[in-house]
Amino acid sequence: MPDERLAVRKTYKLFIGGAFPRSESGRSYPVHGPIAGKRGRSLLAFAAQGSRKDARDAVKAARGAFGGWSGATAYNRGQVLYRVAEVLEGRAAQFAAEVAAAEGVSQASAKAQVSAAIDRWVWYAGWPDKVAQVAGASNQVAGPYLNVSTPEPTGVVAILAPAAPSLLGLVSVLAPVIATGNTAVLAASQAHPLPAITLAEVLATSDVPGGVVNILTGDQAELAPVLAGHMDVDAIDLTGADADSAAELTRLAADNLKRVFRGGGDDWLANPGTRRLLDFVEIKTVWHPAGS
């Protein structure tokens, strides 16, 4: 009789429209830890292998959620994001364990990454009601007009998450997109999908409306062209793609002139700046005459 209690293993499903469905294709794949042992690399769990139809469903959910999320007050979005940070903090130990297992790093290193990820999320929670003050403007035109420029969210943004760091990288590409009111379809890295789904569990319990964030696990390289070519996706973040794929994906994105963000080479620990925040907004300028 084994001394150790047998664990109840978690099943990792997709996160679409606020719910956790399996892939419509029925596929899943084993996720292994990086350290080779006597019987090969350890099996961490099975993750759903998302298909093009799942991607389609995710985009639909994201589009459906866009009106409500972009129409919410910036204050409200900030409150929701801060709540996410609170719940993340509560689950810090669980995330550290997952990150350590996924990346094969030490507990201490994993803990540091998780802390950085939570702090990064808090940083973004403070942005929604300030973006317009930093990126907007009242423009002094040569005539009796009020002329005001405001940043508005571009719409549905597809994101290819980086493989590492598995949580910090994920948070760093996702938070700036939704802070300004966009909704997201995020394709997790194939090698390290599990923190993404655990993050989805946090989002599902933090007042984030269903559909604002959708997460697909599986073969990122298989899903990427589907998202890059989808005509109802307004922008795409290619951070997780390698250089060759990035070029092809950019060509596909041109079909509806998606805004393409080519990340990569990020120092994930450094101050992110406002680039990721401002690349997914449109500047709207309104004129109004001033006359008695």
Add this chain to the structure above:
Amino acid sequence: MGIDSVTQPAAAQWTGAVADVATSDVALKQLLHGLPGVDEVGVRDRVAGLATRSIKNDAKMTALDLAIRMVDLTTLEGADTPGKVRAMSAKARRPDPQDPAVPPVAAVCVYPDLVEVAKREVRGSPVVVASVATAFPSGRASLAVKLADTRDAVAAWADEVDMVIDRGAFLSGRYGQVFSEIRAVREACGPAHLKVILETGELATLDNVARASWLAMLAGADFIKTSTGKVSPASTPPVAQVMLSAVRDYELAAGRQVGVKVAGGIRTAKDAIRYLVLVNETAGPRWLTPDRFRIGASSLLNDLLMQRSKLLTGQYAGPDYFTID
């Protein structure tokens, strides 16, 4: 507390003025478009403020009883049968068989071909029979058909007629047509009282709600009503607020009190009491009577009964203690 003074020309002069205005689309448009604008955010703010009123204890009891007395218990389904109307009418007369102190509702509201059944079932009680008419709910039929529909209801002795305005005509600016149709239905009603349904969900803006309210009142409505209940959104507090302001202003201008009926989507006692607060603080306390304010509803009645029971017994009631019809 209330101001009863008529600050505008007396009713007779007013009628004359209306007759002039009624003759042309242009004149009607000038009058309606000359009404003060309605700021939507301001209306929502006012409504939100009034929603914080805390109605407790005997004030709540008064409100619940009043709301019950103001209900037009309604069934307007394709599948309606005499049996359904019979059951609903029994509930209208005696909402709570366990408690005879519960007052009857104001009216039952049915399609014209079921008025006869309803009249029979409410005979001997204060409950009156309201009938929808004029190709309810869409209003998309010829005037002849709409008037025939009305006459059927009146011939069956309906006490009240709930007509729909032609929203297509309204939204395309044919105010004269809307006006004359209401006039014609008003005549066809004879002794029956006329409620004019504006279908505010289709009018979309509060400015349109204000204009349609005035149009209906000028054309002779006894009540202006928000919705058919078949279109979403149906009644909302901001819409009711605008209509209650309109009836208040109309009385000051023309010396005649018009009632307001809210219908559709009012499911809880809490909602109903919020509307009563709007009535009380917008049109004024003289509208706190079933003669001037009605609530078209079906499931609301049981929630009113449950809240009433909680006030009396101190305990939360369950739905099984009240009849479904």
Add this chain to the structure above:
Amino acid sequence: MTSTPARALEDIADWAYAPAPQATDVVRISPENGLFINGEFAPAADGRQFATVNPATEAPLAQVAEAGQADVDRAVAAATAAYELVWRPMPGAERAKYLYRIARIIQERAREFAVLESLDNGKPIRESRDVDVPLAAAHFFYYAGWADKLEYAGLGPAPRPLGVAGQVIPWNFPLLMAAWKLAPALAAGNTCVLKPAETTPLTALLLAEVCQQAGLPPGVVNVLTGDGAAGAALVAHPGVSKVAFTGSTEVGKAIARTVAGTGKKLTLELGGKAANIVFDDAPVDQAVEGIVGGIFFNQGHVCCAGSRLLVQESVAEPVLDRLRRRVETLRLGDPLDKNTDIGAINSRVQLDKIRELSQAGEQEGAERWSPPCQLPERGFWFPPTIFTGVSQSHRIAREEIFGPVLSVLTFRTPEEAVAKANNTPYGLSAGIWTDKGSRILWLSRRLRAGVVWANTFNKFDPASPFGGYRESGYGREGGRHGLAAYLDA
């Protein structure tokens, strides 16, 4: 038209709202309250105390320590040490987290704060619950987000805090004014010594308790309860690098003289005599709400109150008729009743001022009107009052009354409205009511006021800068601009 149906007139319901008192047992008021210095509550050095009363009943609520010079010295020393050793060196992201904690705890203890504010200040519970407390929490949330983003505030790549901020606040929005002062100062990296008003110390002390609960390092926030002398001592203290004051123009000028030549940075938020301008094409029902809210919200104890109604002459009568009918529905009474619209005047001193100026209004020939109003026997009360036939030269058109008294003047053209609105040494706020967008913008360019409300009034948000022109003060609070006061760019 048909005649009315057959139901009897007795059918009209007699519906009076029953009393709906907010339970006060949610808050525990200590009979004696100390100063909050260096993270702890302690009596004043000389042991002096004073009473704070409930203005609705005149009953004393608690004894509160009265800060003397020694206490001011100790508080500034604690704030200085905390600034040099703890707060300034701390990364902005960590400062942010303390401010987020404070915001959250205010939200958790919202009911206590609201009840306490209404008890100590006299304002209706509906306002403290729905306006004061949520806005106070929101200010902390908003500025928490700036603490680690100062380089994006448009004040240079590395703006630096100033040091110890000495902050003196008024009695009209005690908790909210504390939040307006503390949140940006702390976010920018300064430490604070806050002096709440003499008649309303309690929510500031509860806020100090919240700082303790948030784990805020000792000395970062200090609260000195006391009178005007304590405030003067704080402002004059050489260890204070930055002074922020909200209150009367008279005291503001005195402070400006005091700090002159000392190198201290100063911001002032003072009085006003705002014009609320209603045109003939205004959305009239909403304009009436805006007039009512503009002068009767918070019993008119609002620096930016719309205390002058400038109504276009062609619509003056109908607007005033509607206004009077609406004012008759206002409910004056127990601030702790959830249905009360108008609460108590904050103090006997203020009540006397309001009475004196109202009397002047009558003597100078304006016509006075109030709805019939049952004033409670105990407490400080004044009914909503409207003066018509007012001219620019009347005292009630020029001097800030700071009470529920509206002065009504008329105008004929937009130019005349602007001229009359600007014809005052003040310049805090203004209101414009019209359906025409271009007119709003034309007017707002010409009105010399720091805040212009168009088709709305008395709206506040932590993201929106607030502050006045000329004798209404200088500097802005709220928004990105609100950081400037607390940084050396």
